[in-house]
Amino acid sequence: MQATTSKRFLVTLAVLLGTTVIPWLFYAKLQNQDYGLNFGLDLRGGASITYRVQATGEQDQATVLKDAIRVTQFRVDKFGVSEVNIFESGSNQFTVELPGRGKEEIDRIKNIMSKVGSLEFRIVAKPEVVSAETAKREREKEAYAPSKGFRWYPSDEGREYLLEVPDLAARADLEAARASGDAKAIADAEKQLKDVTDRYVWTGKDLESVSYGRTSIQEGGGPNDYEVYFSINPGRKSAFGDFTGENIERQMAIVLSDSVHTAPVIHSKLPGQGKIYSSSNPYTQQTAQDLQTVLQSGSLGAKPEELSSFVLGPGLGEEAVRRGMWALGVSTLLVVITMVLYYRGAGWVANLAVVLNLVMTLGILMFLGAALTLPGIAGLVLTLGMAVDANILVNERIREEKAAGKSLAQAITAGYDRAWITILDSNLTTILAGLVLFWVGTGPIRGFALTLMLGLAISMFTACYVTRTIFAWGLEKGVLTEFRMAPVMALPAFRYTSARSTTIGLSAVLIVLGTAFFALRGRHEKYDLEFTGGQRVVLSFGETVSIAEVKSALEGAGLAETGVRTIRGRGSDSEHLDLATGSDSFEITGRTEDEESGRAFEAGVRKALGKHLLPEGIVWREPGPKDDKGLVPVSAVLHVTTPGATVEAVREALQASELLKGASDLKVEPGEPVKGAAAFVLSAKVTPPGSADLEATLRKEVRKSVGANPALEISEPVAQSDFIGPGVANRLREQAILAVILSTLAQIVYLRFRFRDFTYGFAAAIIVAHNVLITLGFVAAADAFGIAHVKINLPVIASFLTLIGYSVNDTIVVFDRIRENLGRRIHPDSALIDRSISDTLARSIRTSVTVFLVAIALFAFNWGGTSSIEGFSFVMVTGVFTSAYASVFISSPLLLFLPVYSRSLKALGQPVVLGLIAALFAGLGIAATQQGAGAVAGGVLASLLPLHFLYYLALWLRQPDPDALLLQLEEQEASAAVA
Numbered sequence: 001m002q003a004t005t006s007k008r009f010l011v012t013l014a015v016l017l018g019t020t021v022i023p024w025l026f027y028a029k030l031q032n033q034d035y036g037l038n039f040g041l042d043l044r045g046g047a048s049i050t051y052r053v054q055a056t057g058e059q060d061q062a063t064v065l066k067d068a069i070r071v072t073q074f075r076v077d078k079f080g081v082s083e084v085n086i087f088e089s090g091s092n093q094f095t096v097e098l099p100g101r102g103k104e105e106i107d108r109i110k111n112i113m114s115k116v117g118s119l120e121f122r123i124v125a126k127p128e129v130v131s132a133e134t135a136k137r138e139r140e141k142e143a144y145a146p147s148k149g150f151r152w153y154p155s156d157e158g159r160e161y162l163l164e165v166p167d168l169a170a171r172a173d174l175e176a177a178r179a180s181g182d183a184k185a186i187a188d189a190e191k192q193l194k195d196v197t198d199r200y201v202w203t204g205k206d207l208e209s210v211s212y213g214r215t216s217i218q219e220g221g222g223p224n225d226y227e228v229y230f231s232i233n234p235g236r237k238s239a240f241g242d243f244t245g246e247n248i249e250r251q252m253a254i255v256l257s258d259s260v261h262t263a264p265v266i267h268s269k270l271p272g273q274g275k276i277y278s279s280s281n282p283y284t285q286q287t288a289q290d291l292q293t294v295l296q297s298g299s300l301g302a303k304p305e306e307l308s309s310f311v312l313g314p315g316l317g318e319e320a321v322r323r324g325m326w327a328l329g330v331s332t333l334l335v336v337i338t339m340v341l342y343y344r345g346a347g348w349v350a351n352l353a354v355v356l357n358l359v360m361t362l363g364i365l366m367f368l369g370a371a372l373t374l375p376g377i378a379g380l381v382l383t384l385g386m387a388v389d390a391n392i393l394v395n396e397r398i399r400e401e402k403a404a405g406k407s408l409a410q411a412i413t414a415g416y417d418r419a420w421i422t423i424l425d426s427n428l429t430t431i432l433a434g435l436v437l438f439w440v441g442t443g444p445i446r447g448f449a450l451t452l453m454l455g456l457a458i459s460m461f462t463a464c465y466v467t468r469t470i471f472a473w474g475l476e477k478g479v480l481t482e483f484r485m486a487p488v489m490a491l492p493a494f495r496y497t498s499a500r501s502t503t504i505g506l507s508a509v510l511i512v513l514g515t516a517f518f519a520l521r522g523r524h525e526k527y528d529l530e531f532t533g534g535q536r537v538v539l540s541f542g543e544t545v546s547i548a549e550v551k552s553a554l555e556g557a558g559l560a561e562t563g564v565r566t567i568r569g570r571g572s573d574s575e576h577l578d579l580a581t582g583s584d585s586f587e588i589t590g591r592t593e594d595e596e597s598g599r600a601f602e603a604g605v606r607k608a609l610g611k612h613l614l615p616e617g618i619v620w621r622e623p624g625p626k627d628d629k630g631l632v633p634v635s636a637v638l639h640v641t642t643p644g645a646t647v648e649a650v651r652e653a654l655q656a657s658e659l660l661k662g663a664s665d666l667k668v669e670p671g672e673p674v675k676g677a678a679a680f681v682l683s684a685k686v687t688p689p690g691s692a693d694l695e696a697t698l699r700k701e702v703r704k705s706v707g708a709n710p711a712l713e714i715s716e717p718v719a720q721s722d723f724i725g726p727g728v729a730n731r732l733r734e735q736a737i738l739a740v741i742l743s744t745l746a747q748i749v750y751l752r753f754r755f756r757d758f759t760y761g762f763a764a765a766i767i768v769a770h771n772v773l774i775t776l777g778f779v780a781a782a783d784a785f786g787i788a789h790v791k792i793n794l795p796v797i798a799s800f801l802t803l804i805g806y807s808v809n810d811t812i813v814v815f816d817r818i819r820e821n822l823g824r825r826i827h828p829d830s831a832l833i834d835r836s837i838s839d840t841l842a843r844s845i846r847t848s849v850t851v852f853l854v855a856i857a858l859f860a861f862n863w864g865g866t867s868s869i870e871g872f873s874f875v876m877v878t879g880v881f882t883s884a885y886a887s888v889f890i891s892s893p894l895l896l897f898l899p900v901y902s903r904s905l906k907a908l909g910q911p912v913v914l915g916l917i918a919a920l921f922a923g924l925g926i927a928a929t930q931q932g933a934g935a936v937a938g939g940v941l942a943s944l945l946p947l948h949f950l951y952y953l954a955l956w957l958r959q960p961d962p963d964a965l966l967l968q969l970e971e972q973e974a975s976a977a978v979a
Helices: 002-019 021-030 061-076 103-113 127-143 166-180 183-200 234-245 285-297 318-343 345-368 374-403 408-440 444-477 496-520 547-556 595-608 647-654 694-707 729-755 758-784 794-822 830-862 869-889 891-908 910-929 933-942 944-957 962-978
Strands: 046-052 085-088 093-099 119-123 150-154 160-164 207-214 226-232 252-256 259-262 273-276 305-312 534-546 562-567 582-591 618-621 632-640 664-670 678-686 718-724
Touching: 002 345, 002 444, 046 103, 061 085, 061 093, 061 103, 085 718, 093 103, 103 285, 103 305, 119 160, 127 150, 127 160, 150 259, 160 252, 166 183, 183 234, 207 285, 226 234, 226 285, 305 562, 318 345, 318 374, 318 830, 345 374, 345 444, 374 408, 374 444, 374 794, 374 830, 408 444, 408 729, 408 794, 444 794, 496 758, 496 830, 496 869, 496 891, 496 944, 534 547, 534 595, 547 562, 547 582, 547 595, 582 595, 595 718, 618 694, 632 694, 647 664, 647 678, 647 694, 678 694, 729 758, 729 794, 729 910, 758 794, 758 869, 758 891, 794 830, 794 869, 794 891, 830 869, 830 891, 830 962, 869 891, 891 910, 891 944, 891 962, 910 933, 910 944, 933 944
Parallel strands: none
Antiparallel strands: 046 093, 046 305, 085 093, 119 252, 150 160, 207 226, 226 273, 252 259, 534 582, 534 718, 562 582, 618 632, 632 678, 664 678
16 A cells, blocks of 8 residues: 555656656756746737738739738747737738747747748759859850759858759740640640659658757757758658659759758668758757748748837736736635635645646646736636536545445545546546647637646546545545545435426527527627727827826727737837836727728827827928929928937938939928927928829838938837738637537547437537527627626637536536436436436535636626626636536436437438438538628528427427336337347
8 A cells, every 4th residue: 555655646746747847957957948937918918020921923812811821820839829819910911919029039930930931852953054054144144044944043051053943844835835725735745744743843742740859960969950850741752762862962952932951962862751951050959940840831822021010018907917816816715715615624635636736737838838818827727616626526426435334445445436437527528629629720729729638637637646645645644534524505305307398498598589689799799809800000109108098098089999008119218118007109909890990990099199199200381382493392390209310310311312312402400399209390492203292202202211211210100000800810710610519529429438328418519509509698698788898709719618618517427427326227217317416416516616706706806897807707607607507407308308309300211310410510610601691591501400409399398297208218119129
């Protein structure tokens, strides 16, 4: 026994160190990398970078933009846990918001994004061909064009390489054949292009995997000695071997983003794999990892051009953060106190397990580089409330075993053994949902799934292994001699299944009304900016203004539902600004429906904050009449925000302008200074620019010439104003819905395997749909009537995904007890179901109370604030209550009804049943991804099976004795088995 206990302690210690201290030692100490907790945009701020990607040739602009966003998401947030926000900010622009990144990290990401990411393997031309082409180029100079089948490529070293490009020659032949119109020539050219492509064209699309490691070229190692390994797809490995075998002792250029990165000599046939290294500029671990990321993410359709970048302040104000932190502290304390009140000493053991759970979860999140947002931290605390569910199940089972007359040691052993089955079933159904989410989703959806699965795995380890180890040690040392718990409140016997007509009727009314109310609300009424898109306006002020003052001004102008974030502003003291309280630059966002409403929003923001804004950069004065020489006298006031700007510097910059450098009487004089900017009065006589508008031309010329001087910056009160699209949010919503459908199927199959009957799986799936639809209705009503601010955004989507995983926990506890009580019977009757519910009701109430207390504390502290926790916690408050209600009053009647309903389905015939099931899932997919008529059609298609289900359910509810129907069904099944 002692050896076993010691071994269990060693395993616990190994897991704890492996998830916390060892990764820290490896990365922070041995690898000298930053290693710690990262915080999201809402808590710490970060950086915002806007890129432009322009389609060329026959490329579709929308496709190029979507591909750029997809590749960027992978490059900057591979695991989906870094809380990177990416959204469209124009028809050919997208913005990347990176939480809490330092300057070096931001520069590294900019470097990654500057690479198109294309990879090619090309053979370097033979020396005699290179000599001939070099001589030809020197001879023909500007008229030179490379010979057919060759092309010059620049290199990272600054020299040029002549590479063989037989595919480009074959493509030119095909174009010539098409121009001739000769069908045979076209067919021959197409075949030739395919043959050449298959043999000689090798790109990043042919890669199966990419990794990196220390190089074997330089002995002794060192921080710069890394290389990148690649392997070719299995179907192309043999062809790659032939390609390299034909070119032994020749150079193979590795071309990255149209530049020769390195050109090693092929010494032997490569069996479908190789490595990339740089002898002139050896890779560090970071640069090797960056190259791996670029190659894995795929190539961009166009090279992103950086338009702007700035530092963002925290998305939440001090008040919202303070409320959130109070809520987190109080909710954690409530869990601790509740467990101690319930279970005395065993409660303290459960709390220790929860602390270990939190420490290990944070350790793994640090290892993954996750960024914690306020909703993310709230989710962690909510996980703690869920984590003690397993301890409650174990402790209540130990109570039952003791009541049955077993000794303390026997009760503990039996309690863990019997509770483990229930814990495993409830957690595995959620892990299945997480696996599907991770498989189907991208970005934050995958991050959520990964965090969910890790949290559940750690929870099972701490709740079932660590606490059992502590109890075993207590028994061994004689410390644990009794197991005191708070007495269970005696609950009167109740026939839960007899209330089926009332409870199912109530649920049906709530689902119909709630779903209809949600569907009828406008898109901008129920969805947040992440899903609707809107207008983003970046403002520059002449002074530092507090966040509270900006919000107050916007609310006074009727712009209450806007996002307000600080930006690192201008000036020598900008680095010392506390962006959590205020700044001289702000980003204001609001939901808008189209370009016209976007302009109206910008005008409203300008009006509300006009007294703080910098002056316009160029204030134009009406030009005078043309003189006898045809010159027009012009005058303007130029506002410059650069501290210490002088008349001489402005005049020198203006003289570089095409319009002003030949101007007569160019004068620059100091003007009346204004808040935040110095004024300069410009006057000159200029030659009108033909048919072009004089004012527009002058503005453009002045901005261009002054902007070319890095020591001068023209005032811009509105530095940026553009439409921000929903970005990846709509795609994430679609992925979440698809994942829920697939995970529900997986749960049905798993519960069929565990319970040997599809009834339990379908009942659990119906419970999930029931809980989600009722909660969705309450969310819509609460937001519409101002009870809570619960617009559908990513934190609310995350809370619904959490609810889906949590929904079936209490139901599975009841199902497990029904299975235990069922014995040799095929179907449970109402008496057995009522007894099973009574057996488990106390523990179900206690498991629900711990989670409900956390959710209600999170909601109470954030109610009426601006924190995203308000919507997140409201969903969980409603969902936890609904789940507890459904596990008792909805799941039990379903077990009586579904066997009877399955007979009705069988009567339709297998083809019809399969068609109804296919229509359900296809319709849900269509409704989730389409708008307007398409969504309605999808909804109608998806409703066929539910309507059939509800029709027979209504008939069944009218039956006075459901047990008689079950008994009749069992007799029919027995007769069929004998026959």
